Amino acid sequence: MIEIRPVEEDEFEEWLRALYTGFLMEPVPTPDQREANRRQFTGSRTLGAFEGGRCVGTFRSFFQEVTAVGGAPVRSNAVTNVSVSPTHRRRGLLTEMMRRDLAAAEERGDAVATLIAAEYPIYGRYGFGPATCATAWSVDVTRSGLRARPPVLPEGARIDLVDGAEVRKLGPAFYERLRPALSGSLNRSELWWEARTGAARFTRDWTEPYHAVLRSASGEVEGLATYRCEADGRDGELSRYAVVVDGLLGATPAAEADLWRFLCSIDWVTRVRSGRRSPDDVLPHLLPDPRAASIEQHSDWLWVRFLDVAAALEARTYERTGTLVLDVLDEGGPAGGRYRLDVSPEGASCTLAPGASADLTLPASELATVWLGDGSLARLAGLGRVREERTGAAREADALFRTSGRPWCPDVF
Template structure:
């Protein structure tokens, strides 16, 4: 269907927020009724100029929201990101170019602000590649069969001198931000959590009328340092006088492997719990191998997660750390031809990595390209998760010089896979 010129795309102000919220709920197949609680929750996320609506007359038929975010690239470094969320188009107005117009407007504003990338969690895979986004991290989820795991049933706490305590939501809001900041510094792909995130995830801000308070547990090391936190819920199911309860993890963050191990063992040690659903975890998570029988952790989901759209190739490539020795020890370089139909990040760039692992990126070079790729493929490679050799085999990058894909992998791939613990 051809685009409708009379569809007006505009920033939503306070007067239009109720209608925008109704369209958002419609797009996500939720009840279109807008409650005062839901409206107030959306008002708290509202940022002037960054909540867009498409209006057919007075009716909002599509929604789009972005907000500022910091994305970790490893080594303690972050880049400013334009986080995209709340994207919907009503079923009556599909295939009219509405999302294309909203996305173009938002990305242009992000580029103007100086954001290095845009980010999103894609509900559907095929949509966002046409806007230059590529899947930069993956996620996995497991279900643990506790009786099969082989853990010591007499376990009464960590053997490393640490301890686990149940805490309440106020404690989580106090302890969580600093712990998450520690994790994010060392975890490429992690995104910032502002004060509102902690309020939403501890029930201060509610989108619905009801809130079931979860359990919270904290791991403290032997010297009293808060190294891990978990939020979880549990059901209550019995059969023939035998418990078959499930612990459902909302989120678990840990700054050390010891804290991570202790929290998983704690969850598996709770009386009546026979299954633990892990929630979204890193694709190379340590969890299965914390168990004496790793097969007790059954993989239930593995999929793409954080998608990235590069807006500034130079700053993106120079921000992240590299392994200078893995790249050849004497410093190595690679000339990339980046194709970007939208015009934000295209061009020819020389990436050079010093023996110390510091990257420098020069735009507009005249040297012959060694690897040609679309901006979305560079996004998939940038944090280190994807392989250029694999993309070349799939025909998604083109080697202009033999061995260039292997060189890209040596420069860009990381020892542990990037992971984004959050959905937004």
């Protein structure tokens, strides 16, 4: 008999072994990995499936804030560390762990749940939909037009290389300054910054990165880039290197451009790999030859599941004025119902309206895909995944939900 329940403190290492097994990692973590993972242990929010004392399934959730369009932080139930041992697949273990966790999240009053989906087909059946995408570029510096051309910074500005300890001091305040403008971004804990700078180790193969800080003439941080360098072949006696970016943020598009130009100007570097970026990132367009940036990967990233439709839709801003009646389908879940949404640049109101005539009928998972301003209800209607009850309603909805910039989640969890 398999028992699903919260993990006790003395069962943590057994739970961690099951997690590493499920993700095909070495099943015995290092002491550093055990310590880093133990700091994430969340008591009742860490679930395990146990058979005869052996853990065969893992699940963890934690508090998170998602930045809505307009900058408001939205309370979220972040789902992670989901695994089922290969000997116990297709027995409903994930379904039961997810059911328990989402019920607890609803009771706490969380507006949404979030996750990063390792496999696309799994999470739609639990009401999640992909709300942001990420794109990774590879820049051939030799044809980009930027080779050996360092950025021309504003008078008094400078770029410095700093260590991880300095990043832990200056990074959090800088990121919080930027976060309201980054719809789809998440809050970052102290442990997040420690993991990014090596003070906490979740992997065996940690290598110390470089950290470049862009400062204004007054000394204020305007940009931060974390990157590594790896060998990328040889050209005769000259070594070629690739810069691999772990993260890059600027307070303005100009600041981001200065950091990209800096990375492209490093001696011996012939390729820059951007890592996961917003699909409408400035990177390809600042190159004299934009074709020098080729897409290495484009995929869904942050997935969202509505727990409180009204709270989620009212939390974000809208650039236009309009009214929609949405018949949201969520069989057995908390998001189902018919809602009247009234929006304007001054604010939004979303209320249950069971007697109103619906403009659109759609699953909660499809509504989640447009919540942060990406996606298209008109396209989903064309695919048969959204039903128009009033002709033209899908295009009207797109005009209300769409934003001038695409949402982006720069983190993984």
